Amino acid sequence: MVELQRDGQNGGREAYETREHDVLIIGAGGAGLRAAVAAAEHGLSVGIVTKSLLGKAHTVMAEGGIAAAVGNVDADDSWRQHFIDTMRSGKFLNNWQMVETFTKEAPERVYELEQWGALFNRTPQGKISQRPFGGHTYRRLCHVGDRTGLELIRTMQEKVLATDAEVYMETTITKLFKKEGRVVGALAYTRENGKFVHFKARAVIMATGGWGRIFKVTSNSWEGTGDGVVLGYDAGAELVDMEMMQFHPTGMVWPPGVRGLLVTEGVRGEGGLLRNSEGARYMENYDAEKMELSTRDVVARANYTEVQEGRGSEHGGVYLDITHLGYDGIMKKLPTMYEQFLKLADIDISREPMEVFPTVHYTMGGIKIHPETAASSVPGLYAAGEVAGGLHGANRLGGNSLSDLLVFGRRAGEGASAYIEESVHSAEIDESEVLTEIGRVLEPLEKKEEGESPYLIQQQLQEVMMEHANLMRDGDSLKEGLGKILALKDRLPQISVPGSRLFNPGWHTAQDVRYLVQISEIIIRTALERKERRGAQWRLDYDGPDEELGKINFIVTKDGQGEIGIERREIPPMPEHLASLVEEAKAKA
Amino acid sequence: MSEGNGNNPGGVTSMAHSPVPDENLGKSDRMAKLKIFRGDAEGGEEVDYEIPLIEGMVVLDAVLAIQAEQAPDLAVRWNCKAAHCGSCSAEINGRPKLLCKSRVEEYDGAEIHVGPMRAFPVIKDLVSDVSWNYEVSKGITPFTTSEQAPFTMYEEDVERLYEPKRCIECFMCQDVCHVLRTHHKHAQFAGPRFFVRNQWLEMHPMDEADRLPDLKEDNGIGYCNITKCCTEVCPEHIHITDNAIIPLKERLVDRYYDPIAKLLGLFSAKSK
Numbered sequence: 001m002v003e004l005q006r007d008g009q010n011g012g013r014e015a016y017e018t019r020e021h022d023v024l025i026i027g028a029g030g031a032g033l034r035a036a037v038a039a040a041e042h043g044l045s046v047g048i049v050t051k052s053l054l055g056k057a058h059t060v061m062a063e064g065g066i067a068a069a070v071g072n073v074d075a076d077d078s079w080r081q082h083f084i085d086t087m088r089s090g091k092f093l094n095n096w097q098m099v100e101t102f103t104k105e106a107p108e109r110v111y112e113l114e115q116w117g118a119l120f121n122r123t124p125q126g127k128i129s130q131r132p133f134g135g136h137t138y139r140r141l142c143h144v145g146d147r148t149g150l151e152l153i154r155t156m157q158e159k160v161l162a163t164d165a166e167v168y169m170e171t172t173i174t175k176l177f178k179k180e181g182r183v184v185g186a187l188a189y190t191r192e193n194g195k196f197v198h199f200k201a202r203a204v205i206m207a208t209g210g211w212g213r214i215f216k217v218t219s220n221s222w223e224g225t226g227d228g229v230v231l232g233y234d235a236g237a238e239l240v241d242m243e244m245m246q247f248h249p250t251g252m253v254w255p256p257g258v259r260g261l262l263v264t265e266g267v268r269g270e271g272g273l274l275r276n277s278e279g280a281r282y283m284e285n286y287d288a289e290k291m292e293l294s295t296r297d298v299v300a301r302a303n304y305t306e307v308q309e310g311r312g313s314e315h316g317g318v319y320l321d322i323t324h325l326g327y328d329g330i331m332k333k334l335p336t337m338y339e340q341f342l343k344l345a346d347i348d349i350s351r352e353p354m355e356v357f358p359t360v361h362y363t364m365g366g367i368k369i370h371p372e373t374a375a376s377s378v379p380g381l382y383a384a385g386e387v388a389g390g391l392h393g394a395n396r397l398g399g400n401s402l403s404d405l406l407v408f409g410r411r412a413g414e415g416a417s418a419y420i421e422e423s424v425h426s427a428e429i430d431e432s433e434v435l436t437e438i439g440r441v442l443e444p445l446e447k448k449e450e451g452e453s454p455y456l457i458q459q460q461l462q463e464v465m466m467e468h469a470n471l472m473r474d475g476d477s478l479k480e481g482l483g484k485i486l487a488l489k490d491r492l493p494q495i496s497v498p499g500s501r502l503f504n505p506g507w508h509t510a511q512d513v514r515y516l517v518q519i520s521e522i523i524i525r526t527a528l529e530r531k532e533r534r535g536a537q538w539r540l541d542y543d544g545p546d547e548e549l550g551k552i553n554f555i556v557t558k559d560g561q562g563e564i565g566i567e568r569r570e571i572p573p574m575p576e577h578l579a580s581l582v583e584e585a586k587a588k589a
Numbered sequence: 590m591s592e593g594n595g596n597n598p599g600g601v602t603s604m605a606h607s608p609v610p611d612e613n614l615g616k617s618d619r620m621a622k623l624k625i626f627r628g629d630a631e632g633g634e635e636v637d638y639e640i641p642l643i644e645g646m647v648v649l650d651a652v653l654a655i656q657a658e659q660a661p662d663l664a665v666r667w668n669c670k671a672a673h674c675g676s677c678s679a680e681i682n683g684r685p686k687l688l689c690k691s692r693v694e695e696y697d698g699a700e701i702h703v704g705p706m707r708a709f710p711v712i713k714d715l716v717s718d719v720s721w722n723y724e725v726s727k728g729i730t731p732f733t734t735s736e737q738a739p740f741t742m743y744e745e746d747v748e749r750l751y752e753p754k755r756c757i758e759c760f761m762c763q764d765v766c767h768v769l770r771t772h773h774k775h776a777q778f779a780g781p782r783f784f785v786r787n788q789w790l791e792m793h794p795m796d797e798a799d800r801l802p803d804l805k806e807d808n809g810i811g812y813c814n815i816t817k818c819c820t821e822v823c824p825e826h827i828h829i830t831d832n833a834i835i836p837l838k839e840r841l842v843d844r845y846y847d848p849i850a851k852l853l854g855l856f857s858a859k860s861k
Contacts, residue, residue, distance in 0.1 A: 117732030
């Protein structure tokens with residue numbers, strides 16, 4: 001019977017292929033690729049699935065650099081100071097054990113990239129150069145101009161191509177399969193021709209990135225639809241800190257088509273100044289000590305406030321000025337930004353300031369993972385990179401994401417390998433599960449009557465999130481937004497799309513909106529619970545941080561009725577060696 | 590710490606993201622008119638589309654607006670929309686272009702024909718099958734060194750590597766190259782993109798592998814007759830012909846065709 005199914009069109013049933021790997025990695029950004037290298041080094045069979053072509057993942061958009069306390073420029077830097085900076089920026093909601101692991105291992109991962117051929121700008125002593133960035137006490141970001149992400153992903157891509165790992169490009173996962181409580185594979189379809197593939201795998205590593213596409217103005221590409229976090233949630237995994245969305249302070253504002261495109265924090269790292277329409281360096285009213293290099297949550301709120309209070313630029317932003325670097329300096333340090341503004345906005349940034357405004361950029365929350373093994377709460381499921389939560393707490397420091405990808409990507413690969421080596425479980429599942437899922441995925445294409453447009457639902461959802469769950473939030477507005485999201489959820493079953501399965505973006509969007517709606521509901525519900533101002537979560541209807549809420553994370557799981565369950569979970573106390581670091585830092589401040 | 594918290598000054602609300610209402614953003618009374626190839630491997634034809642022109646609009650904006658409102662199954666590849674990732678390569682009026690970097694206004698008055706890259710098999714509409722490039726890439730000897738990082742390398746040792754490292758793999762140089770596009774030498778010729786990759790590998794101060802035999806045989810660099818078409822289309826302004834292909838060709842000449850070097854070659858395996 002199985003034979004018949006695989007062979008084709010028997011009895012009107014769907015044909016599908018079966019592929020087997022020890023480890024299936026979903027996502028081919030920095031985290032997924034680093035995980036693949038780790039698992040391949042264990043001699044395991046590795047499959048990597050990516051929705052795009054290899055090398056196009058959102059990692060490529062990282063510009064400013066990779067944070068690691070290698071101390072090449074400021075010899076006083078240390079993992080300890082990186083730990084303190086990261087915890088402070090995260091308002092101590094971070095998983096401190098992850099932060100310790102991360103800050104200790106980041107330097108090793110940077111040198112490993114260099115070992116594999118990555119090229120960074122150099123210091124006069126011939127070492128990797130480091131630049132300052134918001135919230136980092138020392139110059140800490142290893143970088144190559146303003147295209148560090150490209151260097152990282154190309155290096156990892158070429159490293160992976162030299163292994164036996166198999167890459168399935170332009171392939172989308174729709175469901176994780178479980179057997180006896182373990183994740184044992186997934187269903188996928190190829191974007192090119194809509195063929196289904198059942199991946200059997202003894203462990204799955206989620207590395208799908210974030211979900212910025214729930215907002216209209218975002219620096220994220222179409223891919224950032226949060227597939228991984230919902231796939232994990234549906235499989236029973238715990239999520240953490242889902243209310244925490246990072247708004248990057250500086251996105252482009254003009255012309256309309258580029259709204260939200262990232263303007264690297266490297267501009268401020270290289271001395272860029274923020275001014276309002278009155279010419280004032282207003283950051284002195286928000287963080288007089290760190291000014292433009294304050295943390296992203298603070299600068300984003302400052303930019304937002306200046307504009308809302310009537311001191312904005314012509315097109316509703318604030319001014320970011322880097323003209324002091326001059327043409328030559330800009331071409332050396334920020335060549336991508338120069339080209340981007342010149343080509344897309346007719347602005348020569350060596351002569352005039354940029355107009356910028358906050359843009360949705362990053363998701364601090366995600367699948368809760370074990371700080372050593374990157375295991376989720378579901379056996380067989382691992383997560384790394386932006387889709388995982390816990391490292392960044394309430395606000396991520398710039399530059400910490402690239403090192404996050406490598407540190408926890410590697411740990412996820414190691415963790416999954418160890419899990420597989422210890423267990424002899426099978427990845428077989430009942431075939432009816434595969435066929436049921438295929439049927440569900442095909443529904444929007446098979447509707448005869450015209451239904452809802454997935455593009456329209458996506459657009460309406462983005463507008464709801466912009467209006468009700470932005471970087472300043474209040475309870476009444478969040479509740480109103482929740483009502484609108486639930487109304488959109490009710491419309492999902494009516495989605496229909498014309499055309500065939502051959503590279504059909506309408507059909508692909510129909511899959512994405514399910515994730516977008518689910519995540520938006522989770523974000524609004526957790527944002528309603530966190531009744532305070534902390535990092536990226538800023539409730540206008542509360543005055544400041546709440547001491548008690550500073551001791552807990554909100555953990556989300558799918559409950560028995562299939563609804564969103566939210567648990568308040570206490571953050572365990574830090575061990576002595578970390579607690580004393582924090583105490584010392586407080587005493588110095 | 591003196592972290593100001595931007596507490597809630599008078600006018601700030603949670604309701605508005607930008608003071609300029611969306612519906613008024615960059616509106617004009619003009620229309621953008623595009624002729625887009627609709628079809629697949631079997632063939633197809635151009636279809637006319639019209640949408641309101643928005644100030645600063647790039648061709649990708651227009652294509653995505655058409656997709657959302659008029660042609661839901663119109664296939665186009667894109668990711669970053671900022672010319673950093675090289676996904677949205679296609680052809681505008683027969684020339685390879687990044688759709689995200691091509692302003693509609695640039696074609697003021699002229700017709701805008703948009704189609705897929707033609708040096709590769711067409712999958713559907715604006716999407717071509719570029720997987721061959723990844724096969725070529727897999728065949729290139731990766732970075733190889735016996736040195737242990739962290740390396741000591743000075744800016745002057747490495748600055749010439751920054752240029753080839755800028756490549757975003759849009760494959761437009763491959764698309765325009767007549768060795769591939771006209772003569773279909775995909776089996777014998779790696780194409781400009783991969784000479785650029787070979788360039789940085791060969792010039793990296795720590796690399797120890799020898800790729801010249803592969804460049805000569807498998808990668809077929811000899812097929813290139815330096816017409817510089819690739820350089821002209823590179824969105825990263827990499828001087829592919831002058832800085833990648835010609836220096837590599839010179840090394841090959843030195844190795845294989847120069848009688849003195851040939852003699853010396855008996856004593857040293859690789860000249861860097």
